[in-house]
Amino acid sequence: MSTQVPEEKEQSETEQEVNAETEAEISEGASYGDQRRDQRDAQRRQSVSGAPADIEGESFRLKVFRYDPEVEGKMEPRFDDFAVPKQKGMTVLDALIYARDRYDTTLTFRHSCRQAVCGSDALFINGRQRLGCQTQISDLEEPVRVEPLPHQDVVKDLVVDMEHFYDQMHAVEPFFQPEEDPDGDLEEYRQTRENREKIKMSTRCIWCGACMSSCNIAAGDNQYLGPAAINKAYRFAMDEREGENMKEHRLNVMDQEHGVWRCQTQFSCTNVCPKDIPLTEHIQELKREAVKQNLKFW
Amino acid sequence: MSQSYNRGLVEDFGRWREFTAGMWAWIFHKFTGWVLVGYLFTHIAVLSTATTGANAYTDTIQGLESLLVVRIMEVGLLAVAVFHILNGVRLLFVDLGLGLESQDKSFYASLVVTGVIVLASIPTFLEGAF
Numbered sequence: 001m002s003t004q005v006p007e008e009k010e011q012s013e014t015e016q017e018v019n020a021e022t023e024a025e026i027s028e029g030a031s032y033g034d035q036r037r038d039q040r041d042a043q044r045r046q047s048v049s050g051a052p053a054d055i056e057g058e059s060f061r062l063k064v065f066r067y068d069p070e071v072e073g074k075m076e077p078r079f080d081d082f083a084v085p086k087q088k089g090m091t092v093l094d095a096l097i098y099a100r101d102r103y104d105t106t107l108t109f110r111h112s113c114r115q116a117v118c119g120s121d122a123l124f125i126n127g128r129q130r131l132g133c134q135t136q137i138s139d140l141e142e143p144v145r146v147e148p149l150p151h152q153d154v155v156k157d158l159v160v161d162m163e164h165f166y167d168q169m170h171a172v173e174p175f176f177q178p179e180e181d182p183d184g185d186l187e188e189y190r191q192t193r194e195n196r197e198k199i200k201m202s203t204r205c206i207w208c209g210a211c212m213s214s215c216n217i218a219a220g221d222n223q224y225l226g227p228a229a230i231n232k233a234y235r236f237a238m239d240e241r242e243g244e245n246m247k248e249h250r251l252n253v254m255d256q257e258h259g260v261w262r263c264q265t266q267f268s269c270t271n272v273c274p275k276d277i278p279l280t281e282h283i284q285e286l287k288r289e290a291v292k293q294n295l296k297f298w
Numbered sequence: 299m300s301q302s303y304n305r306g307l308v309e310d311f312g313r314w315r316e317f318t319a320g321m322w323a324w325i326f327h328k329f330t331g332w333v334l335v336g337y338l339f340t341h342i343a344v345l346s347t348a349t350t351g352a353n354a355y356t357d358t359i360q361g362l363e364s365l366l367v368v369r370i371m372e373v374g375l376l377a378v379a380v381f382h383i384l385n386g387v388r389l390l391f392v393d394l395g396l397g398l399e400s401q402d403k404s405f406y407a408s409l410v411v412t413g414v415i416v417l418a419s420i421p422t423f424l425e426g427a428f
Binding site: 127128216264265266267268270271278280281284285287288 | 313315316318319320321323324389392393394395398401402
């Protein structure tokens with residue numbers, strides 16, 4: 001599956017070359033069907049040879065954290081170095097896949113959509129939480145150092161245990177709870193454009209856990225809900241369609257010692273969020289909402 | 299998972315080169331806060347010498363002020379207090395949701411202003427110490 005990565009790129013570049021050849025052939029009067037067949041043959045030959053579409057002669061060092069508690073001799077954490085040929089547009093995930101397929105099939109990491117939507121390949125890359133599929137090798141200093149997310153138990157190599165993160169996310173009831181249904185059977189829930197704009201950024205969370213991993217407070221307080229969960233609460237607390245009672249309930253969940261008040265505005269979560277969600281801003285706004293709810297002058 | 303490997307907090311603080319502005323601001327604010335708490339106890343201890351008589355208090359103050367190290371520590375105390383105040387104001391703005399996008403710049407500004415004030419205070423604090 002993953003060997004396709006270098007080959008796909010290689011094919012696309014090969015395609016360009018073949019296209020150039022094809023254009024030449026058209027001018028010589030070859031039929032379109034012949035040209036297409038030649039193009040496919042050329043691609044197939046290229047695939048079989050397996051020569052990657054590298055940037056000429058360049059390769060880089062990929063340092064990957066390795067740890068396997070189930071195999072004797074691999075229980076002691078270490079770093080493995082892999083020489084990976086540089087390719088145009090190569091991401092850290094591409095490099096990991098290359099290393100796994102060419103050098104060590106036991107190299108373990110999570111990935112799925114490859115387009116920064118699923119959030120499964122959040123890693124600690126060159127000292128910062130990032131998505132492997134979103135991070136270009138060309139943007140990084142060498143050697144590229146890849147580690148599992150900090151502050152979370154490592155299951156194997158780059159795979160961390162996300163159970164606690166998911167528990168915190170579920171603790172804030174991350175689902176829409178309107179007070180009443182719309183009048184008509186199939187009528188949609190209406191939301192004002194302004195309200196949609198207000199919560200727009202908070203809806204972009206992909207549950208990757210990068211923010212939680214970067215948060216020093218969450219690392220020291222296991223009960224702290226963490227930026228992702230609070231952002232999720234913000235998304236619904238600020239949704240006008242849920243109504244005042246539900247908003248009050250959500251603020252009560254947040255207005256706890258281990259809720260919004262544990263945030264000490266380090267901005268780490270905001271800095272690392274791959275979807276650019278202003279997490280600290282949302283947490284601060286919920287703090288203010290909690291204060292407003294409790295302030296009574298009569 | 300019991301078998302899994304947890305690198306723990308110690309190593310994370312060992313990653314200080316990777317800290318961002320907000321993180322440094324947090325560390326400096328905590329540090330300066332604790333220094334100020336410590337200073338307050340010292341301050342109370344010095345003031346309490348007045349309970350045994352005016353001369354004892356005067357002797358204590360004069361004895362301390364004649365030491366170069368105390369004068370230097372006073373400059374350090376000013377630095378700590380000024381940074382803590384400025385960063386406190388910065389945090390107030392953060393709490394109010396103002397200028398969040400410039401939180402790193404305001405931290406650097408706090409450092410610069412602290413530096414300028416401390417440098418300007420040096421002649422006053424060290425006057426007659428040599």
